Amino acid sequence: MYMSRITSNHIQSPLNYTGGKYKLLPQILPLFPQDINSFVDVFCGGGNVGVNINCQQVIFNDIDKNVVGLLKLFKNVPINKLICDIMNIINEYGLSLVFEHGYEYYNCSSSAGLGNYNKQSFFKLREYFNALKRKDKKYYTYLYVLIIYAFNNQIRFNSKGEYNLPVGKRDFNGDMQTKLKKFVARLQEKECSFISRDFRYFSSQRLTPQDFLYADPPYLITCATYNEQGGWTDDLERTLHLYLDDLHAHHIRFALSNVLTSKGKVNNILQDWLNNNPQYVCHHLNYDYSNSSYQTHDRVNGSDEVLITNY
Numbered sequence: 536m537y538m539s540r541i542t543s544n545h546i547q548s549p550l551n552y553t554g555g556k557y558k559l560l561p562q563i564l565p566l567f568p569q570d571i572n573s574f575v576d577v578f579c580g581g582g583n584v585g586v587n588i589n590c591q592q593v594i595f596n597d598i599d600k601n602v603v604g605l606l607k608l609f610k611n612v613p614i615n616k617l618i619c620d621i622m623n624i625i626n627e628y629g630l631s632l633v634f635e636h637g638y639e640y641y642n643c644s645s646s647a648g649l650g651n652y653n654k655q656s657f658f659k660l661r662e663y664f665n666a667l668k669r670k671d672k673k674y675y676t677y678l679y680v681l682i683i684y685a686f687n688n689q690i691r692f693n694s695k696g697e698y699n700l701p702v703g704k705r706d707f708n709g710d711m712q713t714k715l716k717k718f719v720a721r722l723q724e725k726e727c728s729f730i731s732r733d734f735r736y737f738s739s740q741r742l743t744p745q746d747f748l749y750a751d752p753p754y755l756i757t758c759a760t761y762n763e764q765g766g767w768t769d770d771l772e773r774t775l776h777l778y779l780d781d782l783h784a785h786h787i788r789f790a791l792s793n794v795l796t797s798k799g800k801v802n803n804i805l806q807d808w809l810n811n812n813p814q815y816v817c818h819h820l821n822y823d824y825s826n827s828s829y830q831t832h833d834r835v836n837g838s839d840e841v842l843i844t845n846y
């Protein structure tokens with residue numbers, strides 16, 4: 536039996552992931568079971584949740600191969616080597632490093648950011664990256680550097696498979712380096728494996744009642760890059776509910792993150808599923824991530840952020 540312990544200093548993903556659950560960890564982790572053998576983070580995204588669970592092993596899964604490739608890079612490359620590889624790319628392309636030289640050196644200010652200075656180098660780097668053929672460590676290291684210097688540190692590829700975000704305002708600053716170092720250290724001390732599969736093909740047969748599956752899918756009624764072009768649909772939402780019902784039938788514990796309402800929209804599919812399954816528990820969380828006070832949900836204007844559990 537392995538104890539899931541909640542630590543006060545949660546680790547944050549170095550991928551600034553839309554829908555990342557870092558800020559909600561203090562609310563959701565206490566609702567997880569204390570005894571977890573395998574923890575399945577089946578929509579792992581930036582890995583904010585899986586990395587903070589103490590258990591025998593964490594299985595990180597996401598349909599996005601690039602995200603899983605980045606997590607594998609963080610797991611497998613020693614941190615000094617990774618930082619060195621990142622710095623080499625930054626130097627090779629002449630990108631800024633404000634933590635070493637300050638803003639004036641680049642003729643930029645903190646408020647306006649570094650976009651003007653980095654623009655041309657960023658485009659050259661992006662062009663080089665988009666021409667890479669093999670998805671190996673080099674590919675993911677270059678991708679991570681692009682993310683560092685990209686608009687809002689986001690990941691977005693167009694339909695031709697090209698990374699297509701513009702340059703951002705920031706660079707590899709102290710904050711980002713600390714986040715990366717802490718995340719890599721925690722991931723490297725963990726027993727974990729990585730899978731990139733649609734959740735529908737993630738076999739639950741190997742799971743036992745000692746295991747735990749956490750599902751943090753794209754939210755049906757909100758927008759995110761990974762939900763563009765019909766990435767998440769009513770059908771997938773219903774299929775996920777059937778998948779979770781099946782886990783319940785096999786006595787496997789799960790927790791599902793979602794929003795029941797957001798900006799006047801209601802997720803009726805989720806509400807109906809809850810109405811039809813009184814055995815599931817719906818925990819209402821603080822809807823406003825940036826607000827540290829635990830407000831009650833606001834069904835009209837705010838988001839009713841929930842964690843649904845079968846235990």
Ligand SMILES: C[S@@+](CC[C@H](N)C(=O)[O-])C[C@H]1O[C@@H](n2cnc3c(N)ncnc32)[C@H](O)[C@@H]1O
Pocket residue numbers: 548552553554555556557577578579580581582583584596597598599602732733734735751752753754761766767
């Ligand atoms: C809300 S995000 C997860 C955020 C993550 N929990 C974190 O804290 O960083 C949802 C993720 O689901 C993934 N996803 C979308 N459709 C999927 C599918 N059919 N199967 C598995 N993963 C999927 C997206 O790529 C995205 O990374």
